[in-house]
Amino acid sequence: VQLVESGGGLVQPGGSLRLSCAASGFVFSTYHMSWYRQAPGEERDLVARISGGAGGRTQYADSVKGRFTISRDNAKNTVFLQMNSLKPEDTAVYYCYANGPSTSYWGQGTQVTVSS
Numbered sequence: 001v002q003l004v005e006s007g008g009g010l011v012q013p014g015g016s017l018r019l020s021c022a023a024s025g026f027v028f029s030t031y032h033m034s035w036y037r038q039a040p041g042e043e044r045d046l047v048a049r050i051s052g053g054a055g056g057r058t059q060y061a062d063s064v065k066g067r068f069t070i071s072r073d074n075a076k077n078t079v080f081l082q083m084n085s086l087k088p089e090d091t092a093v094y095y096c097y098a099n100g101p102s103t104s105y106w107g108q109g110t111q112v113t114v115s116s
Contacts, residue, residue: 001025001105003096008110011086015114019081021096021107029053029074031100035081037092037112044095048081052100064090086114 007019019035031052038044048070051057058070069082079096091114096107 003098003105003107005094005096005107005110008094008112010113010115012116013087013114015086016082016084017086017112019083019094019096019110019112021079021081023077023079023096023098026098026100026103026105028077028098031098033070033072033079034097034099035070035079036095036097037090038095038109039092042092047094050079083112086112088114090114 002024004022005019007017009017011017029052032049034049035047036044037047045061047061047064048068049059050070050072060068067083067085072079091112093109093111095109098105
């Protein structure tokens, strides 16, 4: 099983980034997929979630509503996080998380830094 995040980097306030998480080793379409983030000295918090199966329902943390969009491409076993209007407080390591009926997996994380 692998979850490989990419797309992080350094961006100025107000900028955009698109994170990707490529999954392998499990039936991706049946898993709920989420993005979490963890800033230094802070807990790992949920950013956004998209359900598996036919639903595709989404859920967002209040702090990112209207700015971030989670989506998935089941044909490519990939989940995305489009991040717009980025703020310095969005700076964190972003983790991909797969949650299935009896198993769950974490990616290794990708750093996002928002700074001028």
